[in-house]
Amino acid sequence: METLGLLPASSSVLQSFNASVLSHFPQFNFSQFSNLNLHLNQSNIYFPNQGELYQQLIPIKAVVTDFLDSLSYSQFAAIWFALGWVLLSLARKNHPKVPNAPYHGYRWWFEPTFLLQARYIISARKIITSGYQKYKDTPFVIRRWDTDMTILPNKYQNELRLYPTTKLSGVKAQVQNLVHRWTYTTLMVESNLHFRVLQNKLTAELPKFLDIAKTELEYGWPMDVPQPDDWLEVDIQQTMRMLVARMSAKIFLGHPACRNAEWLNLSIDFSITLFACAFLLRMFPPWMHPIVGPLMPVRWKVASNLKKAQKIIGPLMEKHRDAVKRRSEGENVEEDDTLLNWMMDNGNEKENGLFEMATRQSILTLASIHTTSMGVANLLFDLCAHPEWFPVLKEEIEEVERDLGKLGEREGVGAKEWLPRLEKLDSFFVESQRFNPPILLAPQRLAIVPITLKDGTHIPAGTRIACANADILHSTFPDPLTFDPMRSYRKRYATGELNRHQAGQPEKDNLHFGYGKQACPGRHFAVGEIKMVMVKVLNEFEFKYPEGKSRPSNFFADENVFPDPRAKLMMRKRRTKCESCGRC
Numbered sequence: 001m002e003t004l005g006l007l008p009a010s011s012s013v014l015q016s017f018n019a020s021v022l023s024h025f026p027q028f029n030f031s032q033f034s035n036l037n038l039h040l041n042q043s044n045i046y047f048p049n050q051g052e053l054y055q056q057l058i059p060i061k062a063v064v065t066d067f068l069d070s071l072s073y074s075q076f077a078a079i080w081f082a083l084g085w086v087l088l089s090l091a092r093k094n095h096p097k098v099p100n101a102p103y104h105g106y107r108w109w110f111e112p113t114f115l116l117q118a119r120y121i122i123s124a125r126k127i128i129t130s131g132y133q134k135y136k137d138t139p140f141v142i143r144r145w146d147t148d149m150t151i152l153p154n155k156y157q158n159e160l161r162l163y164p165t166t167k168l169s170g171v172k173a174q175v176q177n178l179v180h181r182w183t184y185t186t187l188m189v190e191s192n193l194h195f196r197v198l199q200n201k202l203t204a205e206l207p208k209f210l211d212i213a214k215t216e217l218e219y220g221w222p223m224d225v226p227q228p229d230d231w232l233e234v235d236i237q238q239t240m241r242m243l244v245a246r247m248s249a250k251i252f253l254g255h256p257a258c259r260n261a262e263w264l265n266l267s268i269d270f271s272i273t274l275f276a277c278a279f280l281l282r283m284f285p286p287w288m289h290p291i292v293g294p295l296m297p298v299r300w301k302v303a304s305n306l307k308k309a310q311k312i313i314g315p316l317m318e319k320h321r322d323a324v325k326r327r328s329e330g331e332n333v334e335e336d337d338t339l340l341n342w343m344m345d346n347g348n349e350k351e352n353g354l355f356e357m358a359t360r361q362s363i364l365t366l367a368s369i370h371t372t373s374m375g376v377a378n379l380l381f382d383l384c385a386h387p388e389w390f391p392v393l394k395e396e397i398e399e400v401e402r403d404l405g406k407l408g409e410r411e412g413v414g415a416k417e418w419l420p421r422l423e424k425l426d427s428f429f430v431e432s433q434r435f436n437p438p439i440l441l442a443p444q445r446l447a448i449v450p451i452t453l454k455d456g457t458h459i460p461a462g463t464r465i466a467c468a469n470a471d472i473l474h475s476t477f478p479d480p481l482t483f484d485p486m487r488s489y490r491k492r493y494a495t496g497e498l499n500r501h502q503a504g505q506p507e508k509d510n511l512h513f514g515y516g517k518q519a520c521p522g523r524h525f526a527v528g529e530i531k532m533v534m535v536k537v538l539n540e541f542e543f544k545y546p547e548g549k550s551r552p553s554n555f556f557a558d559e560n561v562f563p564d565p566r567a568k569l570m571m572r573k574r575r576t577k578c579e580s581c582g583r584c
Ligand code: HEM
Pocket: 170, 171, 188, 194, 195, 198, 364, 367, 368, 369, 371, 372, 375, 438, 439, 442, 443, 444, 511, 512, 513, 514, 515, 516, 518, 519, 520, 521, 522, 523, 525, 526
């Protein structure tokens, strides 16, 4: 990360600055304060007939100009961020919070708040977990760089989930995280078309769309997935991102757009760029966004991605409009049943504007691709760390194949019949997600109006609230630190609640997909995709860690979690007796 270079950069920045100051103010001998070996230009500037103040300003200007000229790109970036930090510290204010909820995370009573906020960037896990362990049943407040968040115990979940978005809004909290108009995400708040299409079309016709996505998985398989006969080191995260991007593109945009390499790359890249842009902007106080936003290259990239998206989405919209018109004239026009078409048919004039539709499609890639592909990658990382489960999951697949034929092969037998049968794989995913949630704070909400809960807990308007989803799942299970992949499988049968405790079924204790009416509207599709990919992967390949490697650790950026991007796996085509487990 660039910030890792801050320290070395700052000492040479200091050198440049000292040299520059000394060249214009020779009377100050800075070298006596440092042992830096500086080569100084001792020119003395004197302007006759100028006021004394002006005489003093001219050399200052010269110092600044010389100084800026002498900086390398990384030194300039380091100063830029240091400046942001200082300004933010000056502009810092306390954000609304639940009254009496203590601020948590200070190491000493005199630790400056900006240090705690800076530590949160990479130590969110430690801060949230220690707060949860300390306060468990009462609210506490964590301090993120841009906002404070009151962490509520999950005993309030069933009450909170009943509040409508007009009072407690998940999307407004997300858009605040994404720094709204500075990343072009405000439209998510202005209209919920992206939510409606997932709930009313995708989830309502889930088996159909999973079967459609499966066809694209088959198409991309030989291209995206290496087919090595012998062990080969692979970047499994990138492979999975591409496969998931293809499946998403197929259901959103249909054929042939789903095979447009530019769109596929864009849909993967957009999330990273937009996330980086929002993350950097959050370092600055809101009043500075109009100044720094337009100067940020990463934001230019977001804008250029959106322009490219318009070029791809525009003709698709035209095509659908044309099809609708011709159909209304009695012509029989064939079209893919896509989510884009549904959005156009159900959107109003503004939602159907090109910029708005292209941006919304891009935001949907942000919500769907990395989250889902990380789920598959984590599953594989966990399987390689516990290879004794390979044969169990393979046997389950083979059993379903014996009854229903291979997935997608038998007429009339598709995702609907197949995927619910993969109960052990489902349970393995739930446990893998328990250890590797994509986010540490879910659900997150913004209080639009003041709210008083039944026990008198008051949430003032403007308060950001969240739940410590990762920690809840590490405290509500017996033996929580043990990776026990059949937990939810056993729980379902022990309680007889066969429809509960499954992947993608939010519970008061399992909040990784959010909770209530505002829970992730793409979760059932995501779980289906993950299972479909895993069936193919387990049927065809064996995996293990490269020599000397083990399960990669997770990285944190604020409360966001992602696997070490450098982590690799070894894979080869499946043999009768595989090395992963020694049995199958
Ligand atoms: C493993 C994969 C995924 C995880 C872990 C995940 C997780 C989440 C979470 C935690 C939320 C916030 C929910 C809340 O506040 O209660 C969310 C929202 C959302 N998710 Fe997912 N998600 C996943 C996959 C997907 C997929 C595949 C799609 C689309 C097909 C999708 C679309 C969305 C959208 C549009 C929202 C925002 C809804 C709004 O406007 O409030 N997600 N997701």
